[in-house]
Amino acid sequence: MLARDAWLELRGRVVFWFSAAVLLVAVAMAAFPGLFAHLGPNEACDLRMSKRGPAGGALFGYDLQGCDYWSQVVHGTRASIVVGVSVTVFAMLISILLGLVGGYYGGVADAVISRLTDVFFGIPFVLGATVVLVAFPDHGIWAMTLVLVLLGWTTMTRLMRGQVIAVKDMDFVAAARMLGASDRRLMMRHILPNSVAPVIVVAMLNVGNVIAGEATLDYLGVGLQYPDVSWGLQLNIAQTFFAEHPHLLVFPALFLTATVLSFLMLGDVVRDALDPRLR
Amino acid sequence: MRYAAQRLAQAIPAFFATTFLIYAMVFVLPGDPILALAGDKPVPEQVLAVMRARYHLDEPLLVQYGRYMLGVFQGDLGETFTGQPVSELLQDRWAVTAQLALTAWVFELVVGIGLGVLAGLRRGGAADTAVLAGTTFVIAVPVFVVGYTAQILLGLNLGLFPTAGTEEGWPVSYLLPGMVLGSFGLAYVARLTRTSLVENLRADYVRTATAKGLARRRVVGLHALRNSLIPVVTYLGVDFGNLMAGAVVTEGIFNLPGIGQQVFQSIQLQEGPVVVGVVTLLVMIFILANLAVDLLYGVLDPRIRRARA
Numbered sequence: 001m002l003a004r005d006a007w008l009e010l011r012g013r014v015v016f017w018f019s020a021a022v023l024l025v026a027v028a029m030a031a032f033p034g035l036f037a038h039l040g041p042n043e044a045c046d047l048r049m050s051k052r053g054p055a056g057g058a059l060f061g062y063d064l065q066g067c068d069y070w071s072q073v074v075h076g077t078r079a080s081i082v083v084g085v086s087v088t089v090f091a092m093l094i095s096i097l098l099g100l101v102g103g104y105y106g107g108v109a110d111a112v113i114s115r116l117t118d119v120f121f122g123i124p125f126v127l128g129a130t131v132v133l134v135a136f137p138d139h140g141i142w143a144m145t146l147v148l149v150l151l152g153w154t155t156m157t158r159l160m161r162g163q164v165i166a167v168k169d170m171d172f173v174a175a176a177r178m179l180g181a182s183d184r185r186l187m188m189r190h191i192l193p194n195s196v197a198p199v200i201v202v203a204m205l206n207v208g209n210v211i212a213g214e215a216t217l218d219y220l221g222v223g224l225q226y227p228d229v230s231w232g233l234q235l236n237i238a239q240t241f242f243a244e245h246p247h248l249l250v251f252p253a254l255f256l257t258a259t260v261l262s263f264l265m266l267g268d269v270v271r272d273a274l275d276p277r278l279r
Numbered sequence: 280m281r282y283a284a285q286r287l288a289q290a291i292p293a294f295f296a297t298t299f300l301i302y303a304m305v306f307v308l309p310g311d312p313i314l315a316l317a318g319d320k321p322v323p324e325q326v327l328a329v330m331r332a333r334y335h336l337d338e339p340l341l342v343q344y345g346r347y348m349l350g351v352f353q354g355d356l357g358e359t360f361t362g363q364p365v366s367e368l369l370q371d372r373w374a375v376t377a378q379l380a381l382t383a384w385v386f387e388l389v390v391g392i393g394l395g396v397l398a399g400l401r402r403g404g405a406a407d408t409a410v411l412a413g414t415t416f417v418i419a420v421p422v423f424v425v426g427y428t429a430q431i432l433l434g435l436n437l438g439l440f441p442t443a444g445t446e447e448g449w450p451v452s453y454l455l456p457g458m459v460l461g462s463f464g465l466a467y468v469a470r471l472t473r474t475s476l477v478e479n480l481r482a483d484y485v486r487t488a489t490a491k492g493l494a495r496r497r498v499v500g501l502h503a504l505r506n507s508l509i510p511v512v513t514y515l516g517v518d519f520g521n522l523m524a525g526a527v528v529t530e531g532i533f534n535l536p537g538i539g540q541q542v543f544q545s546i547q548l549q550e551g552p553v554v555v556g557v558v559t560l561l562v563m564i565f566i567l568a569n570l571a572v573d574l575l576y577g578v579l580d581p582r583i584r585r586a587r588a
Binding site for chain 2: 115118119120122123124125126127128130131132134135208212215216219220222235239242243249253256257260261264265268
C-alpha cells in the first residue's frame with residue numbers, strides 16, 4: 001500500500017521525472033558509451049590540439065592530451081556510476097544485515113556491532129581513504145569501491161539498527177512471534193520490509209555522496225590513475241589550466257554535478273513520497 | 280550524571296580502537312618507510328636494523344602502538360624519519376586549520392540557521408523554494424569546483440577577497456576559503472533547521488502558545504526555534520571534526536599551509552609518524568565533539584536524558 005501511495009505521489013512530481021531522466025542518460029552513457037561518443041577512451045588524440053576550446057567538430061574542445069573532450073567526458077561516466085552504485089549497494093547490504101542482527105538480538109551482538117560502527121565512523125573520510133589508497137598504488141575501480149564501502153557503511157547501519165529497534169516491539173511482530181514464527185522469519189518477513197524504507201532513501205542520497213567522494217579522491221591524485229578515464233581525473237588536470245582554459249573545468253564539473261544532483265533530488269522526492277507527515 | 284559516565288565509557292574504547300586501526304593501517308600496509316627514506320639507493324642490512332630498532336619498527340604492532348599512545352598523552356607525537364619532532368612540524372599548521380575550520384563553522388552556523396528559519400517560517404513560499412533549490416545545488420557541486428569557481432569569480436575577477444595564502448591574516452585571508460569549506464555544511468544546516476522548524480510549528484505546544492496570545496515573535500523565537508535547534512546542534516558539533524579533517528581540499532586550492540596539506544604530503548612520502556599523529560589528534564577532536572554534543576543534547580532535551588539513563 002505504502003509503495004503504491006508513494007508511486008502515485010511521485011508520478012505527479014516534475015523533479016522526479018527530471019532526475020530520473022538525467023540518471024537514465026547517465027546510466028546509458030556508463031553502459032554504452034559508444035552510443036554517445038564517436039571515439040574510444042584516449043583514442044585518436046592529437047597533441048597539437050591540446051587544450052583547444054570548443055570549436056566546430058569538437059563540441060567540448062580538447063583535453064590536455066589533445067583528445068576529443070566530449071568523448072572523454074562521456075567515457076568518464078562509467079567510473080562514477082559504477083563506483084557510486086556498487087559502493088552504495090554493498091554498504092546497504094552490510095548495514096541491513098548488521099542493523100537487523102544488532103537491533104533484533106540486542107545484548108552482546110548489538111554492543112559489538114555498535115562499537116564497531118563507532119570505530120569506523122570516527123575515521124576521517126578523505127584521510128582514511130588516502131592512507132589506504134597510497135599503500136596500494138596499482139588500485140583500480142574495485143579497490144576504490146572496497147575502500148569507499150569500508151568507510152561508508154556506518155551511517156546506514158546506525159539508521160537501520162534504530163529502525164529495527166523501533167519496529168521489533170510493534171504488535172504485528174509480537175503477533176507473528178506468538179504464532180510461532182522463527183527469529184529468521186520475523187526478521188526477514190516482518191521487520192525488514194517495515195524498517196527498510198528510510199535506509200533506501202538514505203542510500204539514494206548516498207549514491208550522490210559516494211560519486212562526489214570518488215571524484216574528490218581522483219582529484220587529489222590518489223584515486224584512479226591514467227589511463228583510466230573519470231570526471232575526477234579530468235578535474236584534477238583542469239585545476240592547473242582552468243584560468244585560461246575554463247572548458248576543461250566546466251564540462252566534467254557539469255556532468256558530475258548533474259549526476260550527483262539527480263541522485264540527491266531523487267532521494268529527496270522519494271523520501272517526501274514515503275513520509276506523509278511532511279506533506 | 281550516569282548518562283555522562285555511560286557515554287564516556289563508550290567513547291574511550293572507541294577512541295583507542297579507531298586510533299589503533301589508523302596506526303595499523305599506516306604502519307602495516309606495504310611500503311617500508313626506511314627504504315623510502317633512502318630513495319633509490321640500496322640500504323645496508325646493518326643500517327636497516329639500526330634504524331628499525333631506533334624507531335621501534337622491530338617490535339610487535341601492539342607494543343609499538345602502546346608506546347606511541349603513552350607519548351601522545353605526554354604531548355609527544357614522535358619524530359619524523361628525518362628526526363624532526365612531529366609536534367614541532369605541526370604547531371603552526373594546526374593554527375591555520377583551526378582558524379579555517381572555525382571560520383567555516385561560524386559561517387555555517389549563522390547563515391545556515393538564518394536561511395533555515397527564513398525558509399521554515401514561510402513553507403512553500405518563494406524564499407523556501409529558493410533555499411531548498413540553492414542548498415540541493417550546493418550539496419551536489421563538489422567542493423573543489425565550488426572552490427575554484429569562487430577563487431576565479433570572487434577573488435580574481437571581482438577582487439573581493441585575497442585569492443591564496445595567509446598573508447593578510449585572520450579573518451581576511453580565511454573568509455573565502457572558510458565560505459567554500461563551510462558551504463556543504465551550510466546547506467545541511469539550513470535544510471535541517473527548516474525541516475525541524477516546520478515540524479515543530481505544527482506541534483501542540485506551539486498552538487497552545489499562540490492560543491495564549493503570545494506574539495508570533497515570541498512563539499517562534501522562544502518556543503519553536505529552541506526545540507528545532509536540537510538536531511542542528513548535533514550536526515554542528517559533529518561537523519566541526521569533519522571541517523578540520525575535510526580541510527585538505529580547501530587548503531590545497533587556496534594554498535593555506537594547514538595540517539591538511541601537511542598530512543597529504545606526508546601520506547605520499549610515507550611519513551607514517553606525521554600521518555598517525557594528525558589523524559590521532561583529529562579522531563580525538565572528533566570523538567570529543569561527539570561527546571560534547573551528546574551531553575549538550577541531554578541538557579537541551581530532558582526526554583533524552585531520562586530515556587537513555
